[in-house]
Amino acid sequence: MTQTEHRQRTDDAAAQVETTAQVEAAAEAARSAARWWDVQGFRGRRGWLRDFARVLARGADELAGVIARETGKPDDDALLEVMLAVEHLDWASRNAKRVLRRRSVRSGVVGIDQAASVGYRPYGAVGVIGPWNYPLYTPMGSIAYALAAGNAVVFKPSELTPGVGEWLARAWQSLAPPQPVLQVVTGDGAVGAALCRAGVDKVAFTGSTATAKRVMATCAESLTPLVAECGGKDAMLVAADADLDAAAEYAVFGGLGNAGQTCAGVERIYVADGVFDEFVAAVTARVRAVRAGTDYGPMTMPAQAEIVRAQIADALRGGGRALVGGEDSTQGRTIEPVVLTGVAPDSTAATDETFGPVLVIEPVADLDEGVRRANASRYGLGASVFTADADAGRAVADRLDCGVVTVNSVLGFAGVPALPFGGTGDSGFGRIHGDDGLREFATVKSMTVTRFATPLKLMTMRRRRRDVRVARIMLRLRHGR
Incomplete structure (x- = not known):
């Protein structure tokens, strides 16, 4: 697809805007x-959701085509996105009962007369606001888990990728459900704000940190709970004993895949000084073989290209060096790969999310320094560690301030539905995927049922002195020795 065709598609898509009244009607229908x-x-x-997964799998090529047209990403990447989304839908439907069914818990000595249990109830109507970089896979991490937990969903896709949402709505409607359990509303940020105010019981948002703050402020008006998956400035750490060829291969994939438009991709790389030159040579050789427009597509959001160019310019003005590409790598929405080094720590290329095909590689004395520099960020989404010592890799991973870490790979969690995904700091809060993702879309309900009369009657306004004396003795014997 040419840039002109991509621009026309996104311009046409953005014109499809729901009214506030339509959004409110969708939320009301969802509650019912x-x-x-x-x-x-x-x-x-589970039966409905497995049928839904079957429809998506059978229409995978068509759905991937919609994703590719709207985002500009290669067809193969779009198909992979469909595959991942279906896997998560299947996992959520199969595991919801195990995770959310009522379970007994120990009552303890004081509450021995009570049968105690914990259960989970759906919120009701959940609003999902999706991104444009992975317009199916990412929101499905909320849609699938919210549906499996028993909620109805109103999905607002990005205004740049409304066709994906509309395709999902048609796919669900093809099952002929008697109720509008999954609905789609399209439009820009105003529609998202209307959805937050429409009376939904929870909102799941994926997007930039700045937009998340506006969504959070809107939700605060009605104390509507929010799960926010925001951006990242994800670091890769490479130890002196790492397999440098494998690390370089993953670095290029993590940094340039989807044109760098991956919130948990690779943006910063800290390499042990002794192998820095060798690693840089391996990375730059691979980067030079990557072709923008073929191996990855254009910037989906028009303004993103200027953000990337400005970061490159800032890095170079501050003394950074371009090992591959440079400021002139930006041609319209298409950006050729860029590799930078010597970037000042306060440069926007080092501190702000780039969301473009740019890698910043810096030497460090060892993994300890790498951890310190990786953690010196307001973001805390993803990271990766490369070392021949898996135990050391796990230990380093535990010290990184982020929500997901891979050792000797990148983005490994994306294909593991059982793993929760989310971040800390400016990367957001809450989790999607896994057991925690199912619980994210359910409220906790604790219950006790009296099973026999206790000999000590303390829960009364007419306590006997004998019962209080016995309780005091029990306290000392149990906890005071």
């Missing part, structure tokens, strides 16, 4: 549908 969906139970919902 949620009651029906809840009654289906775990088994009934």
